[in-house]
Amino acid sequence: MASTHISKLTLTNFRNYTALSLDLQPGAVVFTGDNGAGKTNLLEAISFLTPGRGLRRAPYGDVAREGSDGGFTVHAHVEGENGDAEIGTGTTGSDAPGEAGRRVRINGANAKSAEDMLEWLRVIWLTPAMDALFTGPAGDRRRFLDRLVLAIDASHGQRALDYEKAMRGRNRLLAEESRDRGWFEAIETQMAETGVAIAAARAEMVRLLAAMIEKLPATGPFPQADISLAGTLENQIGLQPAVEIEENFRRMLAEGRERDRAAGRTLEGPHRSDLIVSHRPKAMPAELCSTGEQKALLVGIIISHARLCGEMSGTVPILLLDEIAAHLDAGRRAALFAILEELDCQAFMTGTEAALFSSLRGKAQFLTVDHGSVHPTEDA
Template sequence: MTSPAPVAIERLLLTDFRNYARLALAPAARLVALVGNNGIGKTNVLEAISLLSAGRGLRRAALPDIARRDGPGTWAVAATLNGPLGDVQIGTGYTGGDSGRRVRIDGAEAKSSEALLEHVRVLWLVPAMDGLFTGPAGDRRRFLDRLTLSIDPAHGRRVSDFEKALSHRNRLLDTGAAPAWLDAVEQQLAGLGLAVAAARRETVSLLQNRIDVQDGLGLPFPRAALALEGEFEQAAAGLAASDQEHLLLRQLRDGRARDRAAGRSLSGPHRTDLAVMHSAKTMPAGLASTGEQKALLIGLILAHADLTAGVSGLTPILLLDEVAAHLDPGRREALFSRLVGLNCQVFMTGTDTQLFDNLPQSGEIVPLAER
């Protein structure tokens, strides 16, 4: 089996991004710890890196909100990326009035941010995700779709098309459109929904396999057991693909009156939930202690990084915001050791260099100063 090609940022440049008028970094290691006081802009650097891949970044922020206060209203992130084909220049940015962010690869304008997935996959774990297991199903669904996107670049477009078709159906229901119009959009919706659901199932299956393999390494992060839950998922279990599509189509048609009254579609993959169990305790992750939930999430992210590298053939760039602060020294050392084994470039943040005392000698601590 061919080893994944290592991918790393060699130079990063931020312009008018959040609190930075300009910031240039030249990471010299695979494990990079950004250290500085609270509010200094450590997470802003991670957010900038997250925008070098498809999607809306780790904060899912509105593009105008990313621009520096008192700046020109524009922002840019550029990087020299070293990968299997040598160095490539990638960048993204926003100019006031644009409908979206622009992406350039080696100086050429790309059609969308999905083009970046040919060169880099960026994964992250941030404190805002600490409530993932206890929060709304929509948060877990978006999390699952992001996991899926990193191993299936077409998934983002499928989800977007599905959501647009779903909105179209809701408008038709609201306006009392003729059944023939609903038949047409529901046929499209069923096909798209089946593709979205199949990609999610494949991701969960592959990820569970990596979690199980990782469990054999003896890491101090509990094994998670994953499953998909929801009305459609339960009814579709064990059915052939064609039967699943017919099932979804029937659910949509039979639910028109209910959905019209509710003002939204109540059946389908847009209602799917990712269920996570603490395997050793046979306990839903949401009922585990705060520390156990954090450890489960770290283990899940590590397994997903391993999966992404294996499927894409590229080691992902991993962003871990304030992760060391929540771990005891033993788990911290185990985390650093596993990151070395994954061979990913990793950017971590912390307020104190002591949090990275167990960082391997090959790692790098980068102090960030006040701006």
């Protein structure tokens, strides 16, 4: 399997970096440094090389360096199967906040949309904030699943935007106490079409991922996880033809108008779906597992997803693993590093102590992060 890597990363006015230029190697790259040094900021910068709001989902105004004019840039030289590419993204101080305010340039030309970056590289991340993925709100798990889909299917982002736009239109009609059947029907037909497409893409991802997870050992550091989807639409996918499901969803929306009007929003649909994960060897829902076990389940899912991406697109994605060593014992860390080596992808990892990554000595690029500057780690 081929892999893509970033060979140069250049930042201006990004978080605590005024100007930074880093030469990077393929394979494992380990950033170490004190708390608050700027390690996660580097991963966040790389996460902007894929559509969306990055791994913190922060407003762009927060990302631009404090004291700058409000704009920032992230630039990468990418080397991969399709050749080399120059990818740049950022905002100017005058841009409106939000996704629309981010510009993307590929090989010197303005990209039509941020999704054009997916032609050159795919980036997947795991952050400490995701430690609460199984115990937190369903929306976080839904977004996680959507990111997994997006890494393989670039059109998923547009589907989600189209659905949300239609749903906002319906919610507006509900709020205005509108009884205009024509308007409702037009919007609900659109919601049914895009909603079923979203649910089908998620259900397909779950199916493919579950098959890939099946290849993980039943016991050991990263055990198989049972993954299933509970959701109004997803559960029907595979049981019924898509046109029937669309028709059912459309009818459900029409019949639910009064109820939704009282609630002030659309109560059912793919925007309410959840991803259910359980620990198969323990026969236990993921949320009841220990912190370290939950982390191992997540890592198992991410590794399987990276393999899946590799098999489907021919290229393994770039992985961002923030504070990955924090909850993993020495056995799990060694197993993870061995799997990353076998996957042969560029994997950026962070931690406060280089010692946590000692089994990568001589194999990984070790860089020390020091409050706005980065240099090779001396004794690595």
